[in-house]
Amino acid sequence: MAWVARRIYLHVIVFLIILEIGHATEKDIRAPGATAPGDIIIGGIFPIHEDVEKQNNSFAPHLQPCVRFDEKGLTSALAMINAVEIMNKSPLLAALNITLGYQIQDSCSDVSTSLRATAYFTQQTRCYTGGNASACGQLVVAIVGASHSEISVAIARQMTLMMIPQISYSSTAVILSDKSRFPAFMRTIPNDEHQTAAMVRLLSSYGWNWVGIVTTDGEYGRSALDKFVSQASEKGICVAFKLILPQSVTSQDVCSAISQAATTIFKHPKVQVIVSFAKPFHMKQLYQELRKQVLTAGQNMESMRKVWVASDGWSSSSSVLENLTLKDIGHIVGFTFKSGNLSSFSEYLSRLEADRHNYTGNNLFLQEFYKLPSKAVKTLREHTHADTTYSVEMAVSAIAQAVASICRSRNCKTPGTLQPWEVLQALWKQEFNLGGKNYTFDDRGDINLGYDVTMWRSHEGNIHVHDVVAEYHLDKKNFTYTNHNTSEQLLVLRHFISKCSNSCVPGEFKKTAEGQHTCCYQCVNCTENYYSNDTDMDQCLSCDTSTEWSPEGSSNCLPKALLFFSWQDGFAVVLLTFSALGILLALLVSALFLHQRDTPVVKAAGGPLSQVILFSLVVSFISSMLFVGRPNSFQCKARQVLFGISFTLCVSCILVKSLQILLAFQFNPALQEVLRRLYQPFVIVIVCVALQATTCICWLVLKSPFNDIIKSPTTLLEYCHEGSYLGFGVMLGYIAILAFVCFICAFKGRKLPQQYNEARFITFSMLLYLISWLLFVPVYVTTSGVYLPAVEMVVILISNYGILSCHFFTKCYIILFKREQNTKSAFRKELYEYSSKTAQSVPMSESSVSEQQTSSQHCIISAPSLSLPAATSLKPDVVTNCRVWTTCTSLHRGSITRHHCLRRSTSI
Numbered sequence: 047m048a049w050v051a052r053r054i055y056l057h058v059i060v061f062l063i064i065l066e067i068g069h070a071t072e073k074d075i076r077a078p079g080a081t082a083p084g085d086i087i088i089g090g091i092f093p094i095h096e097d098v099e100k101q102n103n104s105f106a107p108h109l110q111p112c113v114r115f116d117e118k119g120l121t122s123a124l125a126m127i128n129a130v131e132i133m134n135k136s137p138l139l140a141a142l143n144i145t146l147g148y149q150i151q152d153s154c155s156d157v158s159t160s161l162r163a164t165a166y167f168t169q170q171t172r173c174y175t176g177g178n179a180s181a182c183g184q185l186v187v188a189i190v191g192a193s194h195s196e197i198s199v200a201i202a203r204q205m206t207l208m209m210i211p212q213i214s215y216s217s218t219a220v221i222l223s224d225k226s227r228f229p230a231f232m233r234t235i236p237n238d239e240h241q242t243a244a245m246v247r248l249l250s251s252y253g254w255n256w257v258g259i260v261t262t263d264g265e266y267g268r269s270a271l272d273k274f275v276s277q278a279s280e281k282g283i284c285v286a287f288k289l290i291l292p293q294s295v296t297s298q299d300v301c302s303a304i305s306q307a308a309t310t311i312f313k314h315p316k317v318q319v320i321v322s323f324a325k326p327f328h329m330k331q332l333y334q335e336l337r338k339q340v341l342t343a344g345q346n347m348e349s350m351r352k353v354w355v356a357s358d359g360w361s362s363s364s365s366v367l368e369n370l371t372l373k374d375i376g377h378i379v380g381f382t383f384k385s386g387n388l389s390s391f392s393e394y395l396s397r398l399e400a401d402r403h404n405y406t407g408n409n410l411f412l413q414e415f416y417k418l419p420s421k422a423v424k425t426l427r428e429h430t431h432a433d434t435t436y437s438v439e440m441a442v443s444a445i446a447q448a449v450a451s452i453c454r455s456r457n458c459k460t461p462g463t464l465q466p467w468e469v470l471q472a473l474w475k476q477e478f479n480l481g482g483k484n485y486t487f488d489d490r491g492d493i494n495l496g497y498d499v500t501m502w503r504s505h506e507g508n509i510h511v512h513d514v515v516a517e518y519h520l521d522k523k524n525f526t527y528t529n530h531n532t533s534e535q536l537l538v539l540r541h542f543i544s545k546c547s548n549s550c551v552p553g554e555f556k557k558t559a560e561g562q563h564t565c566c567y568q569c570v571n572c573t574e575n576y577y578s579n580d581t582d583m584d585q586c587l588s589c590d591t592s593t594e595w596s597p598e599g600s601s602n603c604l605p606k607a608l609l610f611f612s613w614q615d616g617f618a619v620v621l622l623t624f625s626a627l628g629i630l631l632a633l634l635v636s637a638l639f640l641h642q643r644d645t646p647v648v649k650a651a652g653g654p655l656s657q658v659i660l661f662s663l664v665v666s667f668i669s670s671m672l673f674v675g676r677p678n679s680f681q682c683k684a685r686q687v688l689f690g691i692s693f694t695l696c697v698s699c700i701l702v703k704s705l706q707i708l709l710a711f712q713f714n715p716a717l718q719e720v721l722r723r724l725y726q727p728f729v730i731v732i733v734c735v736a737l738q739a740t741t742c743i744c745w746l747v748l749k750s751p752f753n754d755i756i757k758s759p760t761t762l763l764e765y766c767h768e769g770s771y772l773g774f775g776v777m778l779g780y781i782a783i784l785a786f787v788c789f790i791c792a793f794k795g796r797k798l799p800q801q802y803n804e805a806r807f808i809t810f811s812m813l814l815y816l817i818s819w820l821l822f823v824p825v826y827v828t829t830s831g832v833y834l835p836a837v838e839m840v841v842i843l844i845s846n847y848g849i850l851s852c853h854f855f856t857k858c859y860i861i862l863f864k865r866e867q868n869t870k871s872a873f874r875k876e877l878y879e880y881s882s883k884t885a886q887s888v889p890m891s892e893s894s895v896s897e898q899q900t901s902s903q904h905c906i907i908s909a910p911s912l913s914l915p916a917a918t919s920l921k922p923d924v925v926t927n928c929r930v931w932t933t934c935t936s937l938h939r940g941s942i943t944r945h946h947c948l949r950r951s952t953s954i
Contacts, residue, residue, distance in 0.1 A: 080123065082130070084147020085459045086449050087184045088442065089167045090126050091160060091191030091201065093119040094152040096327060097296040098159055109162065112154035113296060117429035118326075118363070119193065122215070123150050124426070125435040126190055128394040129442035139446065142453050146446060147184070153192050155295075160197045161204065164189070168208055184461050187469045188213065188445045190438060195219035195266035196293070202231040211470040213444060215437035216383075218358065219269040223490040230470055232491040234440040235358075235383045236520060238266070242274040244381060244497055244518040245321055245355055246281050247525070254319045254353075254544040255283045255565045260307060260332065261323040264293040270323040270357065282582075284546065284565035286317045295327045304328065308335040312349075318544035321355040326363035329356075333370055351376035353542050358382055361500060362431040362512055371504060377539060378502040380512065383433035384495035386481045391435055399423035433498070440493070443480045448472035494520045501535060549581045552601035556584055571599035574759070595760050606757075610676050610764045611835045618674045621839050628667040628846055635854045636660040642861050647868045651857050652703055655727070659699045659853065663846050665692035670842045673835040682751040682766035687742045689842060690777040691735065696849060697784040697812075698734035702727045704791035704808055738780055745773030756830075765834065782819060785812045807852035814848040 079094065095112035126148065134145045151163030167186040188211045192198045198217035205212045206229060214222075214233040222228055223237050249257060259274065261267035267290065275285055289307040292299050311320065322329060336350045353376055360366055361380025372378070448469050449458070458464045477486035485493055499516040515535055516525045527536075550556050550569035555578050558567045572578050572586035577600045579587070589596050589603035596603045611618055639656055642648045648656070669692060672685035709725055749770035756763040768774040792808035822841040829837055860867050 079152050080127070080148070080150040082127070082147045083145075084130075084134070084184075085144040086464060087147045087149055087186050088126075088130065088445055089164075089186040089189040089191075090123060090148055090150035091153045091163060091189060091193075091197070092123040092126070092150060093155040093193045094123065095119070095154040097294055098154045098156045100294070100296065110154075110156070110159065112152060112156075112159070114327075116155070117425055118431065118434075119152075121426050121430045122193070122434055122438055124394070125391055125438040126150065126442055128391050129439045130446075132390055133442060133446040136446075138450050142450060142458070144449075144453055144458050146442075146449075149186060153194075153197050155194060155197070157197055157200045160192060160201055164201050164204055167210065168204060185464070185466070186210065187449065187464055187466045188473075190215065190441045190445070192217060194264065195222065195269065196264040198222060198231065199228075199265050202228040205230045209467040209470055211445070211466060211473055213441040213473075215441055216358065216434055217266070219265050220273060221265070221269060223492060225490060228491075232444075232473060232487055234437045234444070234485075234493045236492055236494045236496070237490075238270045239273055240494065240520050241357060241381055241497065242270060243277055243523065244499075244525075245274065245357075246277045246283060247518075247523065248355065248379070248499070249278070249283055249319065249321075250281045251525070252539055252542075253549075254542070256286055256317055256319075256544050256546040256563075257283060258287045258289065258311065258314060258317045258320045259285055259323070260289045260291065260320060260328070262293050262325060262328065263290050266359070267293070267323050274321065274323075282564070284563040286314050286546070286563070287311075291324055291328050295325065300328075300331070304331045304335050307332060308339050311336065312339060312343075315349075316544070316546055317352075318542045319353045319355065321357075323357045323359060326360040326366050329360050329363075329366040330368055333366060333375055334368065337370060337374065347374050350374065353539060353544070354378045356380035358433070358497075362433070364428075364502075364512075372502055373504075377542075379539070380500040380502070381497045381518070382431075382500055382512075382514075383437055384498060385432035385436040386439075386483070388430075388432055388435055391430070391439075395423055395427060395430075398426075440478075440480055440485060444473060444478045444485070444487075445469065447478040448476065451476060496520050499525065503535075550578070550583065551581060552577075552579050552583075553599040554578060554583075555586045556582060572596070574598050576600075577602055592757065593762070604760075606760060606762045608676075608762050608764060609832050611674050611832055613675055615674075615832075617833065617836055621836060621843065622671060622674060624843050624847075625667045625670045625839075628843065628850065629664050631850060632660045632663045632667065635850070635858060638858060638861065639854075642868075645861065645868050646870055646872075647857050647860050651853070652699070655699050655702065656854070658731075659696050659849070662692045662696035662699070663850060666696065666842060666846050670839045670846075673839040673842075677753040677764055677766045679753055682753050683746060685766070686751060686768070686774065686777065687746065690742055690781065691738055693781055693842075693845065694738035694784065695731070695735050697781055697788060697815075698731040700808055700812070700849070700853070701734065701784055701788045701791070702730055704788045705730070707792065707808075734784060738777065741773070741776050741780060745770055745777065749773065763831065778819065782816060785815050788812045789816065807856065811848045811852040814852075815845045818844045818848075 093116055096114035096116045097112070098110035099113050100110060127150075130146045130148050133139055139145065149167070151160075151166065153160040153163060167189060170183050170185050189201070189205065190213055192201055192214060193216045195217040196219075198212070198214050199219065199222065202212055202222065209230050212231050214231070214235075216235065217233060218235060218238040218241065220237045220239045222231050222233070223239075249255070257278075259271060261271045271288060271290070275288075278285065287310050289303075289310060291303050291307065294300070311317070324332070337347070340347055340350050351374070356378055358381055361378075361382050367375070449464065449472075451472050452458070452464060452468055456463060473487065474491075477484045479485075487493055497518040498514045499518060500512040501515045503511055503513060505511040513535070514528055516527050518525055546563060546566040547556075548569070550567075554569040554571055556564075556567040557570045558564050574597060575589045575591055575595055576586035577589060577596045578585075579601050593606055594603035595606050613619075613622075636657055639648050639651070639660070643653065652659070666689055669685050669688035672681050672688065675681070705725055706727075709722060751766055751769045751774075754765060754767040756765065788808055789812035792806075792812065818841045822837060825837050826834070866872065
């Protein structure tokens, strides 16, 4: 093992001698900083230094000295050396009897220096293509590196000329995935498109939509910035500020840029989350500047506490905090590449530390550097990044296994036998194995393993540990927590609110002023009939105003209340009670009249005609019930037609009774003859009802009633539209005309005998009907709403009860309580008294007296055809002849005047 340790020390010594003094030799091509012989040579480019000294006024080509030694770059180079040695010991290469060698260059984190370094690799390839292969050195078949994207882009263009495969372990710029421009470039990590997408998803999951960005002015920084802004805007995340720092850490503008960046951060206190794609050096300086400005302003250190989302460039660099703690700056959530088993590299460093005293030379520089070798190795351990080391090992393994696949069929020990483009072809076609896992490059030359999400925490004072709290899967584009404890560890981030404006609650929408970020807005209440059911909605959604509504500032739509004259309505219950009572009374009266059909009162009331009237009233009461309940097409059509025809039948029967009364007691022979000819009861009833039925049929056919809805802002009024108001008016007007005719006829016979005085009741009932319907018209026209059907219902009930009360209740009273008046003798007595009174009141014609001694006076005495025999109470001088038409002579007391009495028996 001693010779192995000495060999390791030799490699480190070569690095430190050549790199630390800056390669003082001024040539256009820089010699390798570390080399090892082998049958197959692999090149390596690592940032052993952070920058170059650029203050040089020479115009001649020269090598710029490298400055700011970078331990992280050195550990990456050592990881390559370790990986090469492991592969040399593997059965894979041992079976082929070939070994790998390496030539490692320092990029010094500078493009020009890197190009000079890689020129050394390409010149050997040119030598072999020039035809004099014997004079050429060993050919570099592949290159591992570089670290920074801007350097990889420059090198990749140069490598493409010779098709030398280049495998980067940390260059993530998206442009490098373009195989039409960089066909020889490959990498063992995902590109930044996936990292920025993972960051956006993390921000979105915590509701952070107002963030700042810190990046560097280079290919990597610009590419990451563009991708992040594009993806963030798709998720509604706004970038409050973009701080672009100089790429070079030794630039004169670095200090001023960092100072300005810190000032900008403090000017945006609402930005509580900052995404950084900067280098570790930049972040260290930025934290120090933030601390300085906080103390200068006399503020509390908590004012600089934020959530820092770190890219792979510095997510594992604990040195950025320097003398600060996480309590000062807040929380750091980092994204790192996937890593594997690093036990071999750890053993490599242990061997380096254990054998530090075995090698002592007379080189003063090496003796000075290894004065404290244990501390040197400890520093390397602290700057070892697991993901970077594993990515380097993957690159070396891929190259070694590609070489092995080619060398199985040829002898590769002869220099120039294996060409770089052949290795490139093998890398594209086959998978390789590392640590028991198989890997392959995708069609863009990337290996997409996803990311580990780390969260920094303090451990033992000022030591910071990076715990892997979640994994981001590229295929599913989601996070999975490593365990329950880590998910709870991330819950602390929920307390951070990074928004330009507070979230708009449901019922509000975001109103953005012109020229402002979409994340800076005012929360405005949704207007009436609009709603928002989620937080931070850009606009309110419209309710379906045909069935829904919403008040101002509503989070959902409310169904419009469906209104109609419901069965449960108190007023409807009262009216329905009256309707049911009316039906019951009409049926009871009908039964009573049927039982007393042979009595004088029932016959005087019309006999069978009264049953028809009662039937029509029952139907009319039923029709009134159809005005209650949720309207439907049948109900709307049936209720008016049913009422119109039934009440027409009722009024037609009453009209017949009115004409009968007028005919019976009309003493004008000429008029009586006309009335006698016109008086055809059944014909009159049928014609009157037929005319109304014709009107209703035309109404239904041409424009029938239908159920309709009146849409109000908050209600839906369902009602029956009459279809044609003309048809509705004609129907009611026709009934009114019949009622008016009844009223006129009955009014003329209002002074008839009490038992025969139907005219009074007809007059009153028709007058009540006409008044109620005259009042109905203006009320119906001016009324709207739920109780519009109740208006007509009330009028129908008034009309029905008016007829029922006037025509039948008085008769029922006589039948039930005044039975002595419900006899034939009582009726004859009343008739006789009325006839005598009428005969005495008729004036005698003076002209007749002067012309003749005996004048004749014709009188018509109307009596119901009750076939009543002569009563004893009648005057003895009254002679009655049972013929239809008779002339009787009556001699009055003390007078020889002769009266011709014309008597007719009329059937009522």
